[in-house]
Amino acid sequence: MWWHAQAPQTTAESDQSPRTRNARAAERGGRARPGHSPARRTQQLRRWRLWQRSAAVLLLSCALAPHGVRSHQCRHGKVEGRFHESYNGQGGVYTASRVEYGEERRRLQRSAQSSAVYEPLRIHVVTDPVEEFLRDEPAILKYLKLDVIPAALNWVQLALRVKRAEGPLSLQPQCGRLWMVQGDSPPSNPSDIKCVALSPNGTMCGDVPIPEEHLSPISMCPDSVYSCTRRYEGGGVPDADYILYVTANFDEACQSESVGSTVGYAGHCRRDQHDRPIAGQLNLCPRELLAVNTNATNDTAASGPTISLASDQMPPTRLLRPERRVLQGGGRSVGEGGMAHLGADWRMDVSFVVHETLHALGFSESDIAWFRDVDGQPLTHRDEQGRPPFDASAGPQGGWLPSAALVDTSNATGRVVKRVTTPRVVTEAQKHFGCESMTGLALEDQGDFGTRFGHWESRLLQSEGMTGSRDGQEHAAFSSMTLAFFEDSGWYLPDYSWAGDLTWGHRSFTRDGCSFVAETCLNQAEGGGPPTPIDPNHFCVGEGGQEQKLHCTQDLRAVALCPLAQYESPLPLWARHFEDDDTRGGPSQMTNFCPIWMPFERLAPNGRPLNATSLCTDPSNDVAEYNYFGEVYGEDSRCMASSLLEDGYVFDDSRPPSGRCYRRECVTAEGDDPHADYDAVIVHLQGGQQVRCGVSDGGKWKTVEGMNGQLRCPHVAQVCFGSPCENGGVWRDRRCVCPPGYIGKRCSHEDRSGNRRIIPSYFHYTPDDVTIKVGSSYRFEARVQGIVRNYTSISALPEGLTLDTDTGTIEGTPKETTDGCLVLTIAAGGVNEEARGLLRLSIVDGHEVVAMQAQTIGVRMPCGTYL
Ligand SMILES: [Zn+2]
Structure with missing residues (x-):
């Protein structure tokens, strides 16, 4: 597994299964909490009357509930789950808006009559616990607090938008003892609680005691219901939509045995009245923290077996660990032992924090059960207490069960397969794979709970x-499919212009998207021959045979081997890809034991490490003494099939072509918008030779002057994927969309505190995606980090609007309507660098806009999709 267990989220609601809760309610003779039932208001009113006229007020002296007022029963025993949700306004005491979410969203889709504004998510990060832990490690603390976490959140906060909280975000304090009317249930509205004493354990979010200043007001009534004082008045966190507590606790989740190493985990602890998570914990396992930067260079000491290539002049090679951080369980051939640490790999560290933060914001199957539709109505049936069904068998702590309309569960292949079928996820998946008949996107079915x-x-x-997990893949992309998951929750409106794009399974890289989605990985040959990959770019069948010994990884960023593992016992039926050997398979259980092309570490002939890997993109991998092939290493290099050999050298065998690294230059026809659509790729060799491959040349063999052998032209769409952006960035809307952790015109700089102060980054407008009308005046202000010298417009502005080149502000009175959505790209130029931002405008006639509210400058309506 890649990073962490997400256990807290599944443990979250452990003591809240309907069964136990109902049982508790029965024990104390109470009624179930009304929750979201329509009768809630009536019940509250009635309760107030009861309170007012009843002299028989009972003090529940035994109401010691360490984790929340909702429990209200004697329970001194251990608390099983680390995370305890509160819902239905009981915990999330904040008002998203006076108007219901759904109402706004529905209107937004129907017509341009809404003033609903979704704005970038504001995450308030609390690092006090981790600062305490890292008191004596200032360098590690700085790395985390100033570099990694802000870099991750810079991306998350712009990619996800919410309807912002009104006023400070505060969390309901946990009342340990409270006044209740005999026979009645506890108040469902937190402001109705009359608290005798706060929980002696404090108010917790997961393992974190919530600071007093984050708590919301509560009525403290120590002696009687008639003499109360308000506590925590004026508390809360201003300008926040989410509070993330970062900790460094060592617990059982940090020492999971089934995985090599757990770096950390995250979960949420509170939801608002619409069920959106509003507070959570991100725990960084201390073992990993303390290893930061101390072990960063020697962790590549290989753990894989040595692959010796018989009768090969190439140095013997050793499998590169598929993924430094990840160590898969299952396979014996790779990934046992060894581990990487925070600090060893910038990209991985930032991706890790993004990944965990997204869990904390609601990415899990259990969260799908809480999704709401555009009208704000729950999409999964809720019980009288407002909760979805609880599945006690879903992991050690159980989990919430989404409606079958949201997650389709099947068991046809001998294992449980679950696919998310919510509308936007399906649409984005269809686009990615290029398969229109796709009806759902599968969730991981392997790994621990x-x-x-x-x-x-x-x-x-x-x-x-x-x-x-991410075996063998250098780049993680947080794609439109993940953003779609958040949109389908009903809590977020993502900005898809920040979505990454991934090569794996991408329609440009597969022969047939629908079969890629439907099949597993290998097709069995009729009559018992060796199997063949369903898609040879992605899957492989092992070394030798007629296959190339060295191939390319699927993303073409590295030369690759096809490692197979031999397992001690037969694989499960669904994972038997080799009919002649039921113990043979790919090294990762997570990829269903499918054999995939993987990068490796290069060794000298005597077995000595060369400190070089097979990654084409890393210039340090050019080991000159073994470069007979004209190879070029560097960020712009990609793997291509080649039998090229310098003049004067010959192979003493008839070897098949191999994957080799050459620099690629992607070009467009004269006069076209650069990078819009590449017409050709020019392949550059070490000796200065060039080979031009057009779109129709993909797969054709070409000779090269001064070299023996041939080069096979790569497919332009594949080899130019993302160009000219670096580090996994993708070119879209006339700019590089950088992955989390990277900034700059071509995403070539790390988003660390030092760079961030100087290089323009995260340039965006507020608002930036609006429908406006002809004849009214508007103003759009630029937001950017770093030092900007001047702003220039890459696109032609609509008539009537002008760009202030000093401030970036775009303002004026549009004179003409647009044909649909117009995407304007603006550059914020700094010192030798720039950031590009988008302003998406749809300009309509005045009569198309009926009711414009005075305080809004535009009507918010998505201009369209951006992918
Ligand atoms: Zn995860």
């Missing part, structure tokens, strides 16, 4: 940031 069903299926979305 923290991983299973809490991530996208690794076989389908290998390099997606929300899969549970």
Whole structure:
């Protein structure tokens, strides 16, 4: 598994299964809490009357509930779950808006009559616990607090938008003892609680005691219901939509045995009245924290077996660990022992924090049960207490069970497969795979309870940031499918312009998207021959045979081997990809034991490490003494099939072509919008030779002057994927969309505190996605980090609007309507760098806009999809 168990979320509601709660209610002779039932208000009114006229007020002196007022029973025993949700306004005491979410969203889709504004999510990070832990490690603390966490949240906060909280965000204090009318249930509205004494354990979010200043007001009535004082008045966190507590606790989740190493985990502890998570904990396992930067260089000491290539002049190679951080359980050939640490890999560290934060914001199967539709109505049936069904068998702590309309469960292949079928997820998945008949996107079905069903299926979305593992893939992309998950929750409106794009399973990289989605990985040959990959870019069948010994990884960023593992016992039926050997399979259980192309570490002939890997994109991998092939390493290099060999050298065998690294230059026809659509790729060799491959040349062999052998032209759409952006960035809307952790015109700089102060980044407008009308005046202000010297417009502005080149402000009175959505790209230029931001406008006639509210400058309506 990649990083962490997501256990807290599944443990979250452990003591809240309907059965136990009802049982408790019965024990104390109480009624179930009314929750979201329509009768709630009536009941509250009635209760007030009761309170007012009843002299028989009972003090529940035994109401010691360590984790929340909702429990109200004697329970001194251990608290099983670390996270305890509160719902239905009981815990999330904040008002998202005076208007219901759904109402706004529905209107937004119907017509342009809404003033609903979704704005970038504001996450308030509390690092006090981790600061305390890292008191003596200032360098690690700085790395985490100033570099990694802000870099991750910079992306998350712009990619996800919410209707912002009104006023400070505060969390309901946990009342240990409270006044109740005999026979009545506890107040469902937190402001109705009359508290005798706060919980002696404090108010917790997971393992974290919530600071007093984050608590919301409560009536403290120590002596009688008639003499109360308000406490925590004026508390709360201003300008926040979510509070994330970062901790460094060592607990059982940090020492999971089934995985090599758990770096951390996250979960949420409170929801608002619409069930959106509003507070959570991100725990960084201390073992990992203390290893930061101390072990960063020697962790690549290989753990894999040595693969010796017989009769091969190439140095013998050793499998590179598939993924530094990830150590898969299951396979013996790779991934046992060894581990990486925070600090060893910037990209992984930032991706890790993004990944965990997204869990904390609601990414899990259990959260789907809480999703709401555009009208704000729950999509899964709720009980009288407002809760979805609880499945006690879903992991050690159980989990919430989404409606079958949201998650389709099947068992046809001998294992449970669950697919998310919510509308936007399906649409984005269809686009990614290029398969219109797709009806759902599968969740991971392997791994332990923290991983299973809490991530996208690794076989389908290998390099997606929300899969549970990432064997062999250098780049994680947080894609539109993950953002779609959040949109379908009803709590967020993502900005898809920040979505990454991944090569794995992408329609440009598969022969047939629908069969890629439907089949597993290998097709069995009729008559018992060796199997063949359903898609040779993605899957492989092992070394030798007629296959190339060295191939390319699916994303073409590295030369690859096809490692197979031999297991001690037969694989499950659904994982038997080799008919002649039921113990043979790919190294990762997460990818259903499918054999996939993987990068490796290169060794000298005597077995000495060369400190070089097979990654084409890393310039340090060019080991000159073994470069007979004209190879070029660097960020712009990609793997291509080649039998090229320098003049004067010959192979003493008839070897098949191999994957080799050459620099690729992607070009467009003269006059076209650069990068819009590449017409050709020019392949550059070490000796200065160039080979031009057009779109129709993909797969054709070409000779090269001064070299023996041939080069096979790559497919332009594949080899130019993302160009000219670096580090996994993708070119869209005339700019590089950088993955979390990278900034700059081409995403070539790490988003660390030092760079962030200087290089323009995260440039966006507020608002930036609106429908406006002809003849009215508008003003859009630029928001950007770093130092900007001037602003320029890459796109032609609509008539009537002008750009202030000093401030970036776009203002004026539009004179003409647009044909649908117009995406304007603006550049914020700094010192040798720039950031590009978007303003998406739809300009309509005045009569198309009926009711404009005075304080809103535009009517918010998505201009369309951006992918
Ligand atoms: Zn996860």
